[in-house]
Amino acid sequence: MRRLDAPIRGYAWGSRTAIAALQGRPVPSDGPEAELWMGAHPGAPAVLADAGVGLDAAVTADPAGLLGAETVEEFGPRLPFLLKVLAAAAPLSLQAHPTTAQAEAGFDAEDAAGVPRDAPHRTYVDRHHKPELLVAVEEFDALCGFRPPRESADLLAALDVRHLHPVIAELHNPDQAAALRGAVTALLTMPVPGPLVAATVKAAAGRPGYELVGELAAMYAGDAGVVLALLLNRVRLAPGEAVWMPAGNLHAYLKGVGVEIMAASDNVLRGGLTPKHINVPELLRVLRFEVLADPVVRPVDLAPGVCTWPVPVPDFALFRATLSGGSAELPGTGPRIALCLTGEVTVDDGTQPLTLRGGEVAFAAAGTKALTVTGTGDLYMATPGR
Numbered sequence: 001m002r003r004l005d006a007p008i009r010g011y012a013w014g015s016r017t018a019i020a021a022l023q024g025r026p027v028p029s030d031g032p033e034a035e036l037w038m039g040a041h042p043g044a045p046a047v048l049a050d051a052g053v054g055l056d057a058a059v060t061a062d063p064a065g066l067l068g069a070e071t072v073e074e075f076g077p078r079l080p081f082l083l084k085v086l087a088a089a090a091p092l093s094l095q096a097h098p099t100t101a102q103a104e105a106g107f108d109a110e111d112a113a114g115v116p117r118d119a120p121h122r123t124y125v126d127r128h129h130k131p132e133l134l135v136a137v138e139e140f141d142a143l144c145g146f147r148p149p150r151e152s153a154d155l156l157a158a159l160d161v162r163h164l165h166p167v168i169a170e171l172h173n174p175d176q177a178a179a180l181r182g183a184v185t186a187l188l189t190m191p192v193p194g195p196l197v198a199a200t201v202k203a204a205a206g207r208p209g210y211e212l213v214g215e216l217a218a219m220y221a222g223d224a225g226v227v228l229a230l231l232l233n234r235v236r237l238a239p240g241e242a243v244w245m246p247a248g249n250l251h252a253y254l255k256g257v258g259v260e261i262m263a264a265s266d267n268v269l270r271g272g273l274t275p276k277h278i279n280v281p282e283l284l285r286v287l288r289f290e291v292l293a294d295p296v297v298r299p300v301d302l303a304p305g306v307c308t309w310p311v312p313v314p315d316f317a318l319f320r321a322t323l324s325g326g327s328a329e330l331p332g333t334g335p336r337i338a339l340c341l342t343g344e345v346t347v348d349d350g351t352q353p354l355t356l357r358g359g360e361v362a363f364a365a366a367g368t369k370a371l372t373v374t375g376t377g378d379l380y381m382a383t384p385g386r
Contacts, residue, residue: 002048083318
């Protein structure tokens, strides 16, 4: 096992307590700490502590040795997943992620148009898809996927706001996909959404079930995303529950701390609730206008103290071991990243055992033994899914 030093991304919506407390540092931190990145993504690669080398550079130098021939054959010479701790003290943007085909086409088109790859208005920063799974560490509040359009129509109609009538009419289309597409398009392409948002906020004030409208409007006054949020499922995850975001799923994290795993990409198409670049035409092109009946993914027990959250992609799998002085074995012999979330846990891949404490991270190269973990605490392990 090799220790990893994981960088922290300081986005404005981040918590000043969660990641600092996890790592045993003084609270509050000097600034917002939004995400702890554990992977080889070039945007913020973790560093192999024993060599002082970024994991991305190490993989480039020896892809077969670190990733294994099977991973390289399927994904190329790159670690296919990125593990994060996400700590949201304020809402993230309304967003979705592309399929691989959409990402490849979009990236190549922006390259051909001469859009600099580091430009703030660039939409596609790489050629990869970005499906995500987020597991709640504490109660986690999110918007995930569309609710049935008739439910959304009733929710909006109850506010009795004249400006909402065209959106409500779209939602009454008997074709659910057409209803959702029409309503979302109407909101996001409105030339001047301010009056609609203001009227909706006024009508929603003090009404049970509409609290989110005022909360979002306090940060993003006049943003159509304030109203669009009412078309999505409001999900409050208990610790251990997860949400799954495949390509085209419109979602927004609102508040909480979670362990997140995703395909190693940073492609984000935003539709609102953000000062960052918004590309409405491209977002509308990649969105999947379908009802998500149950957004919650529940853990599946594999052995005493060991669970996983099944997802239908080969890029990653996530496992958790909860230990009380005993031991467990986690599956897989490909490249693996282990995060000790709480307690003190020793991880052993058959090379050099390593003891991890809260917030500490380790890497196991492909070809080593299945990971044995001992001690007391919670440990998450990421690996290719296959």
